[in-house]
Amino acid sequence: MxxxxxxxxxxxxxxxxxPPEVLTGMNEKYARYGVSPGRGSYDLAVYAAELVWQTREKLARFFNAPDPNRVIFTANATDALNLAIQGLLQPGDHVVSTQLEHNSVLRPLYHLRERDGIAYDLVPFDEHGLVSPDDIVKAFKPKTKLVVISHASNVLGTVQPIKEIGCLCAEHGIPLLLDVAQSAGHIPINMLEWQVSAIAFTGHKALMGPAGIGGLIISPDLELQTTRFGGTGVDSLNLRHTQSYPHRLEAGTLNMPGIFGLSAALDYLEQxxxxxxxxxxxxxxxxxxxxxxxxxxxxxxxxxxxxxxxxxxxxxxxxxxxxxxxxxxxxxxxxxxxxxxxxxxxxxxxxxxxxxxxxxxxxxxxxxxxxxxxxxxxxxxxxxx
Ligand SMILES: Cc1ncc(COP(=O)(O)O)c(C=O)c1O
Missing domain, CATH: 3.90.1150.10 (Aspartate Aminotransferase, domain 1)
Incomplete structure (x- = not known):
C-alpha cells in the first residue's frame, strides 16, 4: 500500500x-497582555491577573469544582500529582492506588516509600480493564491517607467507576486524588458530585491546549502542605510562604502563554x-x-x-x-x-x-x-x- x-x-x-483557534487565541492574548499578572499595580498587570482569574473560573466550571481559588496552575499532570502526593502524605502513611497507574503516580509513591517510609497497595484490574471499588475498600488500612487513581487508562482506554469509588472514599473519610490526564476533554468530569478531593489535569492532551500547562484542583475540605516556596506577589515581607490559595501552591511567575492557550482551548471545547x-x-x-x-x-x-x-x-x-x-x-x-x-x-x-x-x-x-x-x-x- x-x-x-x-x-x-x-x-x-x-x-x-x-485547533487554529487555540493557537490564535493564545498568541493574540500573549502579544497584548503577556505581562507578569498580579505583581504590578499598572492596568495591564491588573488585567492580566483578571484573565488568569477568568481561566481559573472556567476550569472550576469545566470540572464542577466549587472554588476557583483552589484551581492551581502547574506545568502538567505529573507536576500536579507530585504537588498533591507530596503535599498530603506524612512518613508512615498508607496509600491505595492501582496497577493501571502511569509513572507520574507510581514514581512519586515509590520515592516517598524510599524517603519517608510510606506504604502503598496497588489494586489489580480485571479482564475488562476495570478496578473493583470493593477491592479498593478491602485495601484500606488504619493508616490509609489517600486513594489515587487514573480516571482513564492510557494503555487500555477504559474508564473507572469514579462516582462509586468517590462515594466509598468519602464514607471512609479518605481523600480521593483523581488523575484525569487521559479523560479530561473526552468525558465530563464532576468533582463535586463524585466527591473527588483533588484532580490533576494536563492541558495538552484532549483539552486541546498547549504543552507546559496543567493544574491541580482541590476541594475545600482538603489542605495540602506547601512543598515549593517562593514569590507570590503578596505578603512579600513575610519569609513564610503565603498560605492562602492559590498562592499556597503556586510559587513564581505563572505560565501566561499556557494559561491563555488553555483558556482558548476550553472555549473551543465548549463550542x-x-x-x-x-x-x-x-x-x-x-x-x-x-x-x-x-x-x-x-x-x-x-x-x-x-x-x-x-x-x-x-x-x-x-x-x-x-x-x-x-x-x-x-x-x-x-x-x-x-x-x-x-x-x-x-x-x-x-x-x-x-x-x-x-x-x-x-x-x-x-x-x-x-x-x-x-x-x-x-x-x-x-x-x-
Ligand atoms: C494516565 C496519565 N497520567 C498522567 C500523565 C502525565 O501527563 P503529563 O506528561 O502531561 O504530565 C499521562 C501522560 O501520558 C497519562 O497518560
Missing amino acids: ETNEFIYLDNAATSFPK NKTKMQQQKTQLTKLLYEGLREIKGIRLLSPEPKAESVPVLTCTVKDRDASVIGEILDGDYQIAVRTGLHCAPLVHKALRTAETGAVRFSPGPFNTQAQIKLAIRAMAEIAAML
Whole structure:
C-alpha cells in the first residue's frame, strides 16, 4: 500500500494538530497582555491577573469544582500529582492506588516509600480493564491517607467507576486524588458530585491546549502542605510562604502563554464538544472493528464502550512493538506510540512488558479514510511478519 499522507494517531501522548483557534487565541492574548499578572499595580498587570482569574473560573466550571481559588496552575499532570502526593502524605502513611497507574503516580509513591517510609497497595484490574471499588475498600488500612487513581487508562482506554469509588472514599473519610490526564476533554468530569478531593489535569492532551500547562484542583475540605516556596506577589515581607490559595501552591511567575492557550482551548471545547466526541467515538469503533479482524493481532484494549476514551493498544505476533512502530512510520507515515506507555504494571499484568505494545489514539481531526489506511497497514504488517 502506498501512502504519502502523514497520519497522526498519537493523541493520547499529546493532541496534534492544535485547533487554529487555540493557537490564535493564545498568541493574540500573549502579544497584548503577556505581562507578569498580579505583581504590578499598572492596568495591564491588573488585567492580566483578571484573565488568569477568568481561566481559573472556567476550569472550576469545566470540572464542577466549587472554588476557583483552589484551581492551581502547574506545568502538567505529573507536576500536579507530585504537588498533591507530596503535599498530603506524612512518613508512615498508607496509600491505595492501582496497577493501571502511569509513572507520574507510581514514581512519586515509590520515592516517598524510599524517603519517608510510606506504604502503598496497588489494586489489580480485571479482564475488562476495570478496578473493583470493593477491592479498593478491602485495601484500606488504619493508616490509609489517600486513594489515587487514573480516571482513564492510557494503555487500555477504559474508564473507572469514579462516582462509586468517590462515594466509598468519602464514607471512609479518605481523600480521593483523581488523575484525569487521559479523560479530561473526552468525558465530563464532576468533582463535586463524585466527591473527588483533588484532580490533576494536563492541558495538552484532549483539552486541546498547549504543552507546559496543567493544574491541580482541590476541594475545600482538603489542605495540602506547601512543598515549593517562593514569590507570590503578596505578603512579600513575610519569609513564610503565603498560605492562602492559590498562592499556597503556586510559587513564581505563572505560565501566561499556557494559561491563555488553555483558556482558548476550553472555549473551543465548549463550542465543538459534541462534534468532536462523535468523531472520536466513531473512529475508535472503526479502528477496533478493523484490528479485531486481523490475524496475528492481539488487542489489549477491550471493545470500546460509549464512555471509553479513544485509545486502542495491541501487539502483533508477540513481536517487539518498536519494530511495528518503525514500519508504520517508515513505510506508511503513521505515527503511533510504542513501548510501555509509562505504565509498566499494566504491561506486566498483560504479559507485554518484554515486547511493549502499539497504541493508536485517534483525535478529532482524523478521518475515517485515515483509520482505514491504518487498518490496512496493520493487516499488511501482520501478514508480513
Ligand atoms: C494516565 C496519565 N497520567 C498522567 C500523565 C502525565 O501527563 P503529563 O506528561 O502531561 O504530565 C499521562 C501522560 O501520558 C497519562 O497518560
